[in-house]
Amino acid sequence: MNYSFRGPFLRCVLATLATFTLAACGEDTVPEPPPIAAPGYEATIRRTRHGIPHITARDLGSAAFGQGYAFAQEHVCALADQVLKVRSERARFLGAGAGNANVASDFGYLALDVYGRAREALPRLPADVKSMIEGYVAGYNRYLEEVGPAGLPPGCVNAAWVRPISDVDLMAYHVSLALLMSSYQFVAAVTNAQPPTTTGGMRITVPSPEAFKELRDHDTGSNGWAIGAERSRGGRGMLVANPHFPWQGELRLWESHLTVPGVMNVYGASLLGVPGVLIGFNENVAWTHTVSAGQRMTLYRLKLVPGKPTHYLYDGQERQMTAREHTILVRLPEGSLTNVKRTLYSSHVGPMLAIPGATDWTSTVAFTYRDANLENSTLLAQFHAMNRARNLQEFKEAFATIQGIPWVNTLAADRDGNTWYADAAATPDLSSAAIDAWRTASSGADPQATLFLRNLNLVLLDGSTSVNEWVATPGGRSPGLIPFARVPQLARRDFVFNANDSYWLTNPAEPLPDLSPLHGPTRRSQQPRSRMNLVMLTEQTAEGASGADWKFTLDELQAAILSNRGLVAEMLRPGVVERCQATPTATYQGRSVDLTRACAILAAWNGRFDVDSVGAVLWREFIGTYLVNQLLNKGTLFDTAFDVNAPFTTPGTLTPAPAQGEDPMLVKLAQAVTLLASSNIALDAPLGTVQFTPRRGLRIPMHGGHNRDGVANVVNYGTIQSTLIDVPPPRARLLNGETGLTADGYVITSGSSFLMALEFTDTGVQARALMTYGQSSNPASPYYSDQTELFSGKQWRDIRFTEEQILGDPALVVQSVSAP
Template sequence: MRTRPRRLLLAAVALLTTAASVPAAAAGQPGDRGEHPSPGGLSAVIRYTEYGIPHIVARSYAGLGFGTGWAQAADQVCTLADGFVTVRGERSRYFGAEGTTDLSLSSATGNLSSDLYFRGVREAGTVERLLAQPAPAGPSRQSKELMRGFAAGYNAWLAQHRITDPACRGAAWVRPVTEADVAARSYALAVLGGQGRAVDGITAARPPAAGAPAGRAPDPAGSARAARALLAADTADMGSNAVAFSGATSANGRGLLLGNPHYPWQGGRRFWQSQQTIPGELNVAGGSLLGSATVSIGHNDRVAWSHTVATGVTLNLHQLTLDPADPTVYLVDGRPERMTRRTVTVAVQDGPPVTRTQWWTRYGPVVTSLGASLPLPWTTGTAYAVNDPNAVDLRGADTSLGFSKARSTADLLASLRRTQGLPWVNTVAADADGHTLYTQSQVLPRITDDLAQRCLTPLGRATYPSSGLAVLEGSRGDCALGSDPDAVQPGIFGPARMPTLKDAPYAENSNDSAWLTNADRPLTGYERIFGTVGTARTLRTRGALEDVSAMAARGGLTVRDLQAQQFADRVPAGDLVAADAARACAALPGGTATGGDGNAVDVREACGVLAAWDRTARTTSRGALLFDRLWRRLPVAQLWKVPFSASDPVRTPHTLDTGAPAFTTALADAVSELRAAGIALDAPLGAHQFVVRNGQRIPVHGGTESLGVWNKVEPVWNPAGGGYTEVTTGSSYIQAVGWDGSRCPVARTLLTYSQSSNPLSPHFSDQTRLFSEGKWVTSRFCEKDILSSPRLRVVRVSERR
């Protein structure tokens, strides 16, 4: 990639851009530009502005994919290549069967199980069949052209550059990719909450040996607890906040959108920021999940959207009744059906190949566990198959394309209804005309409460009410999922059944169910598999609803108010209990509390620290770290004096029982822990919550899930290393978007972990430092803003050099 004289390069840009900004009317019109690449091969123009953000311009969808694949490779080649190794089923070949280098594209606990699953998908031709399906059941020609172009761009970058990132420099596993590889990565993300959650259980499934004892059925109560924990873990790994404000609350009558997804800071589920433009066709800016050729979360000149991980359960189980003479034969309405064998062989580094057989049924693969704590034993009489409707869903790129070209929240909703391509997220959006939208438009198994009542097994009657995980009778044909007339595929809910809220003064989600999207306009009437109604909300949801409802009531909102909300770092748990905790601490006889080891601990200093704490998780906050370590030890679900009430769901439960022994024990242990680590009780949070980039500490603000902080971060506690020394997941691609009447949106963005994972890149930690300081990037969306960037660097990229 070579830079050229500015004047010549701007002339090259002029060949691809038609005006100072893409005409709003034209940007939403469909075209056939995806089928006619230029005679010289695919090409694109990339304009880089501050913080290494690329603005990619191309004449065609294939060209746009080419520029996107090129630019992603330039920033993230090692992470991308690692993901392609995963979806090819080649991790064991390069990293060993026992390794776990990066398994962010499934729940596999090791390379071997990951390879057995993804190699099986590859050998079965699953992705190729989905690519061949005509739209809307399969991806459109435009989406396929984007994928084809992405592969070509990635490959061209590899061919024309020497890798400098030490993570994969000179590695044999960095290889060219195909359109099918790019599609397989999208497939892995689609099934992440379904088959991807069950990879270990799918690849470990073995029929019982002849003469084996009948075996014991899973314990319903234990399985219910395990299912709740399994599904609740989603928001610990990937959560989000998003709020849309209507024109009735803003200063100028236009909408506002704040998106704050909480995604992994390392590995294949990182976001990457760009602007994509085909003149006269689309013009969109935002964050893309790595390996994706479309913008996942973003805005154009008329509408902005974000996603939050939803509570809908994207899989269900079918309990199979087996033929007593053959455990690989199951009965449906008394008639036998033989399971299908899928035998897979995986190459292993420094060892012989490993061959395993997977067993598939009309419902999906046989599975012997979900996660580590929910066993599903395959006995002589019973087995379990997992149904994942997203295993036939490659429509996500078309949903994103529809969003990119939308002119309103109504257009977003129309795209969702037309494509039904989102597997595990809600959508929150606002537009320039002042409209808001929340919708839980997921691809979910069509399990109505009526079907559940008729067809749940005893195990399902324990798991479904508490977690939404349905276990259905697989032996009965009348327990098939059926179809909705407006659904794109059989066995899923149609758009008419999706919880949706339009034009509320605010629409907010923080990973709880749709019920309290707006506390004054609760959503009800949806099936249990979508989520709960009338149940306790998390502290993050409660804190968010307190904040955004107050903002909406105050009115006169601007993008600055969104920015202030993002980095206020208020700790709702602290507001609820810190004052009481400080008073209870001060009242302890002799200023001592007994720790879990039975030793008395002097806690008098802690009392004053808790009392003086400002109830925030800013880097300068003194007492935030002490409260954090205390709070993590408290079994708060058992300590509230005032229980949850569905009539007051935002403010209950409340009032911690500080007189309970668990409180004083937790206080003593927290104090002892910090002192043993050499950390002052009143140390500023940023001195002990940080990331290290190129040998330098960067303080990190925000707090863990249970504290309820909007700006969520999940760091790793390492007292020997100084406290919280790395962030595994948390605030990622953040955007605050509004409109001021001009053709250019008012947008502020931030990619917390920065654009590149290469430690030698100038964009390895530049935005991370902005995040540390609570600063933002001003979006350069319109041509005049891009061309006026003091950091402008323009390159033309192509297949042939």
């Protein structure tokens, strides 16, 4: 039977056009999607409890057809909006947007030419991958045809911009996904890049330099554990997947199971609109990903020719930037359309960009960049090969031969108890001379390069010399990328892990050697969350994560990743309590603050960030009075410096109180007490009464912490997305930017997303999972918040993978879908 879930979506954000330049010429044309002539698809969709679709079909194209259809039932508006984005048609249908955001997006994606790149790449894809794109598109379009414009969810009901999509549309969207950790951040800055002689024209609102850091921040990362035979109670491979991603927009994950008998049987989660599985398992291999700490692009500062702001010097010679005029259609407030044109520029390495206050285009300098993923058209082929791998060796060969991983580390375990880690993300290959020059520049010799690395984790190079060009080494996916043979990787029989620090301590028993610094920094202090991961993986006590036998069970893996232990609290809380009890007063803002009750609360707290934890809120606000870098180095908080030989126990110990005068640490505690009092939050408030996610008018209590808390299970407020629908709810007045405390508490819209704990057994795969925000973005769907409530209570659900498990589900609903 056919069915669809309908309910109120958040409306698209529309705004008026500010200032623009009219043009008589036609807009950059992207062809209308052609009618789809499906070659004949048939699939069976069996939904088990919580809306998980198990799709079976006779061939890969039909399996993708069923997946595209099932996906559209839950997220049709989201993909329609993303296709509108990559077709550079947002302003045409939705108006210019606040701060000309839609105009900036349209011009930016035209400048990146994602649609043209997709059109060129599609015919070169392997036949099986191309068939999956075609099938997915046909399934999505079949759903649109069945429900009609009036049957769509309110977020896009009767919207003219929801149309059948083409293979090129979907491929262009995949190209854009590969740019998440690079050009995705700079679309508005590319549109904003104009020579200083340009007057008038369109005003573009560009995020501040600090805003670009949000995508690269560790709270938008993940934890990944692959456990081998030596640390597994059952003697086979085990896996923990814990990606931290937004709970809204195109970066949501969606769970499904695809079976083509004799060809593929894979289960897991994918980003919206991507056929197949990105994180998951088959009968022989399980894998997960974490965002890589490496670099996906390099920025270049160009020295301009005096009096010629679009000419720059390169190896002492004058070069002219390439200028291309683009034209788009923009809907005006009264509904009419007008042409808007803009000339955008590029150097020989890539687009120009201008971020106010950071990379301004002046009469003497301008900025450009090169993106390692702008030519990545093999993302889907990469994951398709992983989905079908029959063993770990085939899994690795997919990396060596395709090299399509865009911006993540990979951690894998197989049924024989082997584990493997690789940071195979696309990484620029620089010469030793270029690396040496950059290290000197970013260590203080060049203040701008130093700030870019320190504050934004971006590499800024001198663009006036060919020394800083990428090296075209044989074996790379594209010229200038580090080939797979030279990427960080490690195979072990005990464990490999990553929590968004670099590859160096994938396993502390075998630290990886220094490689290109563009893979990420080594031999430096690890973030608190990485240290907490390492503590749980290596502690050998009866009370430890893996118990007295030091071998994990599936239950122990689940308990560990959601234990909500705080590394910073475990290290420092006893010392803080001791000093607070000895001197239970401190002066803050000229007032004496009684710390007696605060001391008692922290003394009784167990150091965890569970829903019922009393003391977690107080501790977070106390630690939130320190800057992040004070959690990584010796100084005002830690007394022991980082030791490369003890990387997950240092820095450590509490900095002692001064011999005379007030204790600065107690002043910080007094500051936290004062803030909570002024916010009408009780010092003994359980975390779940303050930390919550809003769902259907309810406040669902949330456990979990922040990276700076040293909690593996990260939850926070995030706004990373380019979709204009399914947006995060607004927050009340922000009281503490370091902790996210608002007048309404801690609002959660991001963090742990698809949780999976898995073990291979002698009889198959046993796995459990949680999709923290549910399977559907439609608030009227029964799958919108059902798993959010499970997550609040740490109630994992069994993954149904075998026929017996699927057919045994009392909530099973079967649907056959087809296209002629």
